[in-house]
Amino acid sequence: MHSPMHPPAETPTTLGEQLLLLSLDDESGAAKESAKVTPAISAALLVELALADRIDVTDDKVTVVDATPLGDPALDAAIADIAGRDEPGRARDWITRLKTDAAAWANQGLIEKGLVREEKKKVLGLFSVRRYPEADGSAEAAVRQRLDEVVLRGAAPDERTACLVALLHGAKLHRLAFPDADARAVREAMEAISHGRWSATAVREVVRAAEEALAVIVAVTAATTITTGS
Template identity: 50%
Template sequence: MRITLAEEIMLLSLDDDSGQAKDRWAVGWIVAGGLLLELALAERVRVDGAKVEVVDSSPTGDALLDDRLESLAAWAGSTKSATVAAWLRKDQARSVEAALQSLRGRGIVTEERHKVLGLFPVRRFPEADGTVERELRERLNRVVLEGAEPDPRTAGLIGLLHGARLHRLAFPGEPGKLVGPRMAALAEGQWAADAVQETIRATQVAILAATTAATVAASAATGA
């Protein structure tokens, strides 16, 4: 089954036991980035430096991508600062929810709702069909651990994970010093069109800036 980069990232992030997303804040950034990259691969958007522009608003045929494309086009047309960072900040929560619901609609995960202490609502998304995630992890292993040549989408996925320092989501049993250099090389490789490579680069810069800001704010709050 072919799923989007955003759905692949969500699958990697969902804990097999709890059905809840690990590293939810960082994952939100790369889920939104994955949708942006997929739209760039489909030649619907172009990224130039920090700027993002919709160049073709026609449907892609994928409901998840078309929904985010419509939102991106409306937003970009109403603002003078249509940057990658601004879009990721605006859309990360919506992108995560949209990706989760798309996975549920495809029958890959189910949704469970309950309350903690009878008060606080919690949602879980346990896997219903493990085939898709298993094939995804096998594909990543072939590229990163065995040295196979990636297709543009796989290289893009690796670039996003590397930019967010989320190597452990894809390779939970491997030390970062083993997978990090290979992922870094793929993230910088000339494997795709300039516009797609620029989308990866701009997304990585936005993630780094947001992570740095959050770290500084946390240090200031604790007096560290």
């Protein structure tokens, strides 16, 4: 008699790693929408710290309520950085300050978990670039399934999925998550989820601050790109 088949357990990933997985082309490993994804990964650090009861946001100022390390290199480095400042900074400033390291940590996390592999290539025989093709698609598939259920089918989101939706919405990454769905319906659903009452007040405040900061950062980046490209 055969025992029933169980799907393999999903590899745990941070919100930042989930954002990066959604942005990487499965075959080539090239990153899509980097100008939006990178600050979103950084904002995800703040949200993770709020979910772990480490930070709070009041009047757009990020304050540490518990500096105990969590055992994750990215989160522990971020909490130490925030706790080490004499004056509390705004969410927008922290997202900008942490974004380079946050993206690198997310990349490293996906490599160490065996979800992507790193490839180094020469472009035009001169420039060395790194790409991150998919090595194990199960984690991204699970994330996309949860997003589909919540955004397209109206299922009640768990706290982490709602946070991911809010980050995608704030960074205007709707098409990244739902390339084939009706864009207007997706935006409206993500807006409703982002502002729903699915979490403790402290987490919602951090998510709201992160969402507003992302909107500003993405708008400034877009304007800068248009100006320099014209």
